Amino acid sequence: MVPERVLDAAAREKIDTDDDARFYSQPRFVQHVDEAFRERLADLYAESLPAGTTVLDLMSSHVSHFPEDVEFERVLGHGMNGEELGANPYLDEFFTRDLNRKATLPVEDDALDAVTIAASIQYLQYPERVVAEIARALRPGGVLIVSFSNRCFPTKAIRAWREATMDERAALVERYLRAAGGFDSPEVVREQPGTDPFYAVVARTRSIA
Numbered sequence: 526m527v528p529e530r531v532l533d534a535a536a537r538e539k540i541d542t543d544d545d546a547r548f549y550s551q552p553r554f555v556q557h558v559d560e561a562f563r564e565r566l567a568d569l570y571a572e573s574l575p576a577g578t579t580v581l582d583l584m585s586s587h588v589s590h591f592p593e594d595v596e597f598e599r600v601l602g603h604g605m606n607g608e609e610l611g612a613n614p615y616l617d618e619f620f621t622r623d624l625n626r627k628a629t630l631p632v633e634d635d636a637l638d639a640v641t642i643a644a645s646i647q648y649l650q651y652p653e654r655v656v657a658e659i660a661r662a663l664r665p666g667g668v669l670i671v672s673f674s675n676r677c678f679p680t681k682a683i684r685a686w687r688e689a690t691m692d693e694r695a696a697l698v699e700r701y702l703r704a705a706g707g708f709d710s711p712e713v714v715r716e717q718p719g720t721d722p723f724y725a726v727v728a729r730t731r732s733i734a
């Protein structure tokens with residue numbers, strides 16, 4: 526299915542138009558959100574991702590924020606830097622791909638129970654396409670969890686994100702989901718566990734009736 530368009534060309538623009546692969550060529554072994562955010566995210570994952578889940582951590586790095594005491598079936602990772610992903614202790618396997626150049630996932634239809642995107646969706650220039658790919662790769666009743674705060678690499682975030690308030694960002698993610706199709710109405714979590722605001726959009730793919 527071809528997703529509807531949410532963003533126009535101006536809204537997809539980044540300040541830094543240089544290749545994303547160059548920006549991410551050096552590994553960054555840093556945290557992008559504060560500890561309270563990370564703990565809240567691990568709790569949300571613990572509530573939403575049962576043991577035995579097959580999960581893809583999309584736009585990942587050396588960390589995935591998964592709870593330590595849950596045994597997943599298989600954890601697939603994606604990101605831009607192989608060194609970071611290789612150091613991520615949660616990942617059973619990983620692939621690198623610039624989703625602004627190729628917005629497809631090398632995953633079969635209905636293969637995943639869950640997809641997570643943490644602190645990253647603002648870098649996607651064609652999020653409608655990527656979310657449509659996620660909907661394809663998730664099984665019916667699978668879950669997508671998109672979390673974000675107010676921090677980012679501003680030169681690499683798209684204009685629509687840079688110019689939006691936090692609530693508008695949550696609404697934007699909801700529009701991506703609607704445009705991609707295949708998801709039930711999402712739940713939006715808005716909290717302030719520490720300094721960094723915690724936002725998460727949690728959506729399930731429609732179950733076959």
Ligand SMILES: C[S@@+](CC[C@H](N)C(=O)[O-])C[C@H]1O[C@@H](n2cnc3c(N)ncnc32)[C@H](O)[C@@H]1O
Binds near residue numbers: 557604606623625648
């Ligand atoms: C701020 S880091 C967040 C990493 C990790 N999810 C976390 O919670 O710390 C942003 C991530 O977005 C991903 N990313 C950025 N630009 C991308 C692009 N053009 N295509 C695919 N992934 C991209 C990279 O994996 C990068 O590590």
